[in-house]
Amino acid sequence: MDKSTIKNLMNEYKRPFYIYDEEVIDEQIQKLKDNFPEFEFLYSIKTNPNENIVKFIAKNGIGSDAASKNEVLKSVKANIPKEKIIYSSAGKTKSDIEDTYDKCIITADSYHELEIINQVAKEHGEIFRVGLRINPNYSMDSDSAVSSKFGVDEESLLEHIDFINSLKNIKICGIHVHLRSQVLDYEVLYNYYKDIFDLAVFCIDEMGFDMDYINFGGGLGIAYSDRNEELKIDFLGQKCRELVKQFKKKLNCRLIIESGRFIICRAGTYVTYVIDKKSSRSINYLIVANGYNGFHKPSLAELVVSYSQLPRENLKATEPIFTAYDANQVDILTEANEKELVTVCGNLCTAADLLGKNLELPKAEIGDIVTVSNAGSYGFTLSPILFSSHEIPYEIYLDSEKNVIINKY
Numbered sequence: 498m499d500k501s502t503i504k505n506l507m508n509e510y511k512r513p514f515y516i517y518d519e520e521v522i523d524e525q526i527q528k529l530k531d532n533f534p535e536f537e538f539l540y541s542i543k544t545n546p547n548e549n550i551v552k553f554i555a556k557n558g559i560g561s562d563a564a565s566k567n568e569v570l571k572s573v574k575a576n577i578p579k580e581k582i583i584y585s586s587a588g589k590t591k592s593d594i595e596d597t598y599d600k601c602i603i604t605a606d607s608y609h610e611l612e613i614i615n616q617v618a619k620e621h622g623e624i625f626r627v628g629l630r631i632n633p634n635y636s637m638d639s640d641s642a643v644s645s646k647f648g649v650d651e652e653s654l655l656e657h658i659d660f661i662n663s664l665k666n667i668k669i670c671g672i673h674v675h676l677r678s679q680v681l682d683y684e685v686l687y688n689y690y691k692d693i694f695d696l697a698v699f700c701i702d703e704m705g706f707d708m709d710y711i712n713f714g715g716g717l718g719i720a721y722s723d724r725n726e727e728l729k730i731d732f733l734g735q736k737c738r739e740l741v742k743q744f745k746k747k748l749n750c751r752l753i754i755e756s757g758r759f760i761i762c763r764a765g766t767y768v769t770y771v772i773d774k775k776s777s778r779s780i781n782y783l784i785v786a787n788g789y790n791g792f793h794k795p796s797l798a799e800l801v802v803s804y805s806q807l808p809r810e811n812l813k814a815t816e817p818i819f820t821a822y823d824a825n826q827v828d829i830l831t832e833a834n835e836k837e838l839v840t841v842c843g844n845l846c847t848a849a850d851l852l853g854k855n856l857e858l859p860k861a862e863i864g865d866i867v868t869v870s871n872a873g874s875y876g877f878t879l880s881p882i883l884f885s886s887h888e889i890p891y892e893i894y895l896d897s898e899k900n901v902i903i904n905k906y
């Protein structure tokens with residue numbers, strides 16, 4: 498992100514903001530399209546529901562992975578066609594289904610949901626084509642199955658054939674699997690996709706499902722810090738092409754991958770400024786505007802590190818709340834060469850309000866701008882922006898022509 502743009506925007510608006518760079522979003526979308534020509538993509542709106550981002554996604558032919566009724570409605574408003582909006586979440590109510598029935602493809606998350614969807618379809622006097630989320634009998638890292646609140650267990654399918662066939666107003670026409678986010682090993686993703694192809698074949702042969710589409714869920718990760726290697730997306734794409742060839746005869750259907758952070762994470766930067774500087778018993782503090790309440794992730798990472806007995810490098814992610822201790826790098830926009838060890842805090846009434854502890858940063862002065870990287874995904878949307886009634890950060894969208902579009906709150 499261009500430093501002078503950030504400085505000019507801060508001088509003009511004098512408050513913290515998120516800035517999203519369309520050029521980066523565009524590059525990420527292009528990588529997906531180039532490497533997976535046989536696949537379609539859905540943008541996971543929950544990652545960052547900013548309407549300018551959703552509009553750009555729609556303009557690029559990407560569909561929507563909608564996790565609520567309102568995300569379906571947002572997708573419709575962005576002109577995403579009905580067949581490219583897939584509504585999948587645990588715990589949909591009958592009114593969620595009624596309000597989205599004619600606006601998207603609905604993925605049932607339980608046998609009970611299949612019954613409700615059947616009921617709504619009956620009231621419409623129609624046979625409704627519906628997807629089903631399946632919790633497969635393997636996990637990303639091993640062959641063993643895990644218990645999950647999402648979907649129906651793969652091994653429960655056969656015993657539910659009669660039940661499914663008794664629902665006369667629905668026809669299952671697609672499957673959805675999602676196990677994990679932020680996978681950086683392409684072989685893990687490849688094996689996972691392969692297992693889902695096998696599951697799809699089982700669903701056709703043994704369950705009698707139609708297969709309009711297979712939704713392979715999310716999982717494409719990004720390297721948040723220098724400790725990680727980037728996902729080898731070109732290797733994964735190549736192996737997927739072979740996989741598609743292998744299954745083509747049996748499965749002539751839409752192949753769908755969901756992606757949130759891969760598309761948007763790096764495009765976003767959180768920007769704030771130093772309000773005060775102080776030193777207490779040999780620790781230097783920078784107090785910035787809107788820390789935890791502006792961008793929640795750094796504070797939560799510090800919390801996880803402080804409670805764990807493990808070395809911080811070994812901490813397991815709990816996405817999307819905790820990724821890694823160094824997932825979001827803090828920087829000071831200054832020409833100063835001198836470095837300083839500082840703890841960067843926000844201005845809330847809690848010591849847990851932190852952008853980072855003991856960071857070696859360029860020496861900052863009051864008024865200097867502070868940036869935090871990798872803030873495009875699960876940033877504004879997951880942060881407690883109302884806490885302490887501080888002013889709410891703006892969201893600024895920088896389009897490819899460098900036009901600035903601002904959401905003020």
Ligand SMILES: Cc1ncc(COP(=O)(O)O)c(C=O)c1O
Pocket residue numbers: 541544562585675677678679714715716717755756757758759817
């Ligand atoms: C069903 C589903 N799909 C896709 C995603 C997006 O994951 P990611 O942004 O890591 O690709 C999530 C994230 O929670 C999800 O729950």
